[in-house]
Amino acid sequence: MTAIDFWYEFASTYSYPAAMRVEARAAERxxxxxxxxxxxxxxxxxxxxxxxxxxxxxxKGRYMWRDMQRICDALGLALRRPEPFPQNSLLAARIAxxxxxxxxxxxxxxxxxxxxxxxxxxxxxxVLSEIxxxxxxxxAAVLNLAESxxxxxxxxxxxxxAKSLGLPGAPCLVTADGEIxxxxxxxxxxxxWAGRA
Amino acid sequence: MTAIDFWYEFASTYSYPAAMRVEARAAERxxxxxxxxxxxxxxxxxxxxxxxxxxxxxxKGRYMWRDMQRICDALGLALRRPEPFPQNSLLAARIAxxxxxxxxxxxxxxxxxxxxxxxxxxxxxxVLSEIxxxxxxxxAAVLNLAESxxxxxxxxxxxxxAKSLGLPGAPCLVTADGEIxxxxxxxxxxxxWAGRA
Numbered sequence: 215m216t217a218i219d220f221w222y223e224f225a226s227t228y229s230y231p232a233a234m235r236v237e238a239r240a241a242e243r244x245x246x247x248x249x250x251x252x253x254x255x256x257x258x259x260x261x262x263x264x265x266x267x268x269x270x271x272x273x274k275g276r277y278m279w280r281d282m283q284r285i286c287d288a289l290g291l292a293l294r295r296p297e298p299f300p301q302n303s304l305l306a307a308r309i310a311x312x313x314x315x316x317x318x319x320x321x322x323x324x325x326x327x328x329x330x331x332x333x334x335x336x337x338x339x340x341v342l343s344e345i346x347x348x349x350x351x352x353x354a355a356v357l358n359l360a361e362s363x364x365x366x367x368x369x370x371x372x373x374x375x376a377k378s379l380g381l382p383g384a385p386c387l388v389t390a391d392g393e394i395x396x397x398x399x400x401x402x403x404x405x406x407w408a409g410r411a
Numbered sequence: 412m413t414a415i416d417f418w419y420e421f422a423s424t425y426s427y428p429a430a431m432r433v434e435a436r437a438a439e440r441x442x443x444x445x446x447x448x449x450x451x452x453x454x455x456x457x458x459x460x461x462x463x464x465x466x467x468x469x470x471k472g473r474y475m476w477r478d479m480q481r482i483c484d485a486l487g488l489a490l491r492r493p494e495p496f497p498q499n500s501l502l503a504a505r506i507a508x509x510x511x512x513x514x515x516x517x518x519x520x521x522x523x524x525x526x527x528x529x530x531x532x533x534x535x536x537x538v539l540s541e542i543x544x545x546x547x548x549x550x551a552a553v554l555n556l557a558e559s560x561x562x563x564x565x566x567x568x569x570x571x572x573a574k575s576l577g578l579p580g581a582p583c584l585v586t587a588d589g590e591i592x593x594x595x596x597x598x599x600x601x602x603x604w605a606g607r608a
Binding site: 257260271273276277284381393400 | 477578592
């Protein structure tokens with residue numbers, strides 16, 4: 215089965231609708247999805263940004279929130295701006311990486327809903343533990359694994375790979391032949407490319 | 412007939428495929444297109460940018476050129492990077508604004524083809540005069556009108572309006588009810604919105 219890498223950042227707004235719809239769109243085309251959580255911080259730092267570009271550039275930020283509202287309305291998804299924005303996504307990314315397969319996808323979607331549909335804090339261990347329990351995982355054991363030295367190194371390596379691939383933001387879909395498609399609005403194009411390859 | 416404003420900048424890469432396809436996509440939906448040339452310079456200056464963000468941020472720039480190649484390949488459009496990039500688009504924008512209706516659209520598409528399919532310099536009066544002649548306009552008369560004080564002021568006013576609308580970049584489609592859709596990849600969504608309104 216053709217596979218595609220779905221690179222996502224928990225603090226990223228457009229990653230939310232992308233995460234909620236990528237599996238269904240991929241299944242229509244017989245493509246399987248590898249969920250690859252990463253952090254945009256190191257990539258943004260290279261660009262000189264210490265905050266979300268949507269905060270640094272208010273015109274872009276205003277546009278993005280209105281655009282997100284339209285996108286979520288069309289998909290039947292609730293949208294609530296978390297405070298602060300962006301959220302600190304480090305622990306959520308470590309947990310997602312410590313999980314595998316279906317559990318990683320289920321956890322990731324639940325985190326996005328908590329953050330952007332309910333406006334909850336995803337840097338809060340209690341919130342993340344609750345989400346882990348809701349998907350049938352054992353919170354304490356997963357948190358232990360997530361915060362192990364090996365898992366922390368694994369996330370660093372993933373972020374290094376994202377940077378070396380040249381991912382310009384999140385979400386990105388990357389095909390087996392190395393094509394990068396950036397944005398929730400490029401999911402169909404990326405999957406069509408993967409399906410043809 | 413429902414109309415939509417198509418805001419475009421001659422130096423903008425994604426405005427090229429958008430300009431080449433917006434009329435056909437609009438016609439399918441019974442929407443008419445108002446061609447509104449503007450300059451991103453004043454908007455980018457507010458963000459602190461004195462150059463194209465695709466030059467300032469190399470990761471974004473590399474992604475954009477590969478993305479443009481895929482988009483142009485899919486549309487059967489040639490792509491050649493003009494030198495320098497971005498081109499100075501001031502005179503081309505003044506000329507476009509001095510033209511009306513069909514002539515403005517025809518001139519604009521011809522400028523994009525000269526710039527991004529042939530890599531020609533669109534700040535060159537000889538190139539712009541040749542384009543004007545090719546669409547059946549009288550180059551000297553149009554250049555006179557384009558560089559009149561009134562037309563220069565009109566372009567400034569258009570740029571001021573673009574800024575006050577909150578356009579985050581180019582191209583943008585703006586519906587009669589004030590919705591902004593940014594990007595070549597949002598043409599269909601924008602026209603569907605306009606058609607429903």
